Amino acid sequence: MKIPYYPGCTLNTVAKQFDTSARESASSVGFEMKELAQWNCCGATFPLTPDNVIGLTAPAKVLSNASKEGDTLTTLCAVCYNVLKRTNKVIRDNREKRNVINGFIEEEYDGSVNILHYLEVLRDKVGFDKVKASVKRPLKGIKAATYYGCMLLRPFEDIGIDKAERPTIFEDLLAALGAEPVEFANKIECCGAHLAMNNEEVVTTLSGKVMTSAVGAGAELIVTTCPLCQFNLEKSQPKVAEAGSGYSPVPVIYFTQALGLALGQDIATLGFEKNSSDIMPLLKKKGIA
Amino acid sequence: MKIRLGNEDIQSASVRRLERITGEDVKRCYQCGNCSGGCPVSYAMEIPPTKVMRFLQLGNIEEVQNANSMWLCVGCLQCYSRCPQGVSVAAILEGMRQETLRKGESRTEVKEVPFPFLKKAPQQAIVCGFRKFVG
Numbered sequence: 001m002k003i004p005y006y007p008g009c010t011l012n013t014v015a016k017q018f019d020t021s022a023r024e025s026a027s028s029v030g031f032e033m034k035e036l037a038q039w040n041c042c043g044a045t046f047p048l049t050p051d052n053v054i055g056l057t058a059p060a061k062v063l064s065n066a067s068k069e070g071d072t073l074t075t076l077c078a079v080c081y082n083v084l085k086r087t088n089k090v091i092r093d094n095r096e097k098r099n100v101i102n103g104f105i106e107e108e109y110d111g112s113v114n115i116l117h118y119l120e121v122l123r124d125k126v127g128f129d130k131v132k133a134s135v136k137r138p139l140k141g142i143k144a145a146t147y148y149g150c151m152l153l154r155p156f157e158d159i160g161i162d163k164a165e166r167p168t169i170f171e172d173l174l175a176a177l178g179a180e181p182v183e184f185a186n187k188i189e190c191c192g193a194h195l196a197m198n199n200e201e202v203v204t205t206l207s208g209k210v211m212t213s214a215v216g217a218g219a220e221l222i223v224t225t226c227p228l229c230q231f232n233l234e235k236s237q238p239k240v241a242e243a244g245s246g247y248s249p250v251p252v253i254y255f256t257q258a259l260g261l262a263l264g265q266d267i268a269t270l271g272f273e274k275n276s277s278d279i280m281p282l283l284k285k286k287g288i289a
Numbered sequence: 290m291k292i293r294l295g296n297e298d299i300q301s302a303s304v305r306r307l308e309r310i311t312g313e314d315v316k317r318c319y320q321c322g323n324c325s326g327g328c329p330v331s332y333a334m335e336i337p338p339t340k341v342m343r344f345l346q347l348g349n350i351e352e353v354q355n356a357n358s359m360w361l362c363v364g365c366l367q368c369y370s371r372c373p374q375g376v377s378v379a380a381i382l383e384g385m386r387q388e389t390l391r392k393g394e395s396r397t398e399v400k401e402v403p404f405p406f407l408k409k410a411p412q413q414a415i416v417c418g419f420r421k422f423v424g
Binding site: 009055079080189194227 | 309310311312329330332333361363364365366367369370377379380383384387396397401402406409410411412413414415416417418419420421422
């Protein structure tokens with residue numbers, strides 16, 4: 001099974017380990033991620049003002065390119081997923097905007113591509129049962145916090161990957177990998193997102209709430225689906241620990257790194273050295289590495 | 290304190306314009322406060338989401354324009370997903386940001402963004418930040 005794949009800018013640069021671990025894991029569970037022959041930035045933000053049609057042209061171009069390679073498109077970054085899926089819906093449902101967008105990008109795209117997050121591919125196309133059966137190095141005894149963030153889930157009626165307030169897709173995957181998912185209050189709260197650019201204080205507070213909530217619920221590991229969540233959490237962690245609230249840092253990794261680990265990939269190829277938090281002591285403690 | 294409300298306040302042309310840009314109807318809000326309760330950044334906002342809606346209903350857009358609220362909204366859509374009336378305060382605040390940015394005025398100048406951030410941050414943060422803060 002070959003599925004056209006849109007990496008997006010961040011996975012091609014600072015989050016390379018997110019991309020490589022996903023590709024290798026895909027081949028272990030029986031599908032191939034075929035990178036689009038041509039792609040551009042999705043714009044990294046879905047315009048919340050509906051009069052801003054120009055903001056939809058970049059993702060529309062991606063979708064139009066994808067439609068030439070198949071009827072499905074998968075992506076890993078939660079922001080790319082959100083932007084592409086919402087733009088696709090606008091193009092599919094709003095004829096007037098579709099015409100304007102197609103005029104700009106000089107294509108005839110109708111919104112027919114089905115956008116699936118990598119987690120959806122694992123759940124709906126591969127099946128978590130098959131993932132579970134492919135596990136060679138179970139993450140046994142690791143209490144893992146599955147941090148969804150915002151973009152993977154909201155707005156519910158446009159995204160619909162899982163239940164809006166109490167999603168479980170991410171926990172179901174981690175459970176299939178042998179880990180013990182912990183329930184924590186801030187699993188669908190914001191990390192501070194783009195405020196990283198000009199308001200570090202708010203980002204530290206918001207990311208701090210996510211991490212203290214996760215660790216307070218017993219997590220020894222935090223797993224993410226978004227490079228910006230990953231960046232904000234890892235960057236804030238030392239500051240939260242220094243603030244003297246008794247918080248002690250835990251490793252933060254991409255879900256595909258957890259997946260690759262469980263599927264038995266060589267630990268040296270999972271790109272853990274690119275994360276700023278160190279997972280090795282935890283793996284040694286649990287007898288996994 | 291007495292508040293005098295005239296037709297010109299309720300029918301504020303600036304608020305109507307904002308409604309056109311955002312596709313929202315400020316009158317739908319009945320002030321339940323779910324948005325401020327769910328908003329992760331309301332603690333840092335000079336005017337939290339529920340009050341933003343009330344000021345707009347009363348035609349006082351200037352009060353909201355002068356507050357930091359629109360620049361702190363992260364667009365996480367908690368307000369919208371919890372609103373019983375389906376109002377997106379995030380869209381309203383984005384509309385207000387857009388009104389500033391479309392005039393070419395920036396909240397953050399590109400040269401003010403620290404180099405270490407540009408070097409290490411995910412591209413999506415840089416692209417998104419520029420779209421939200423640079424006119």
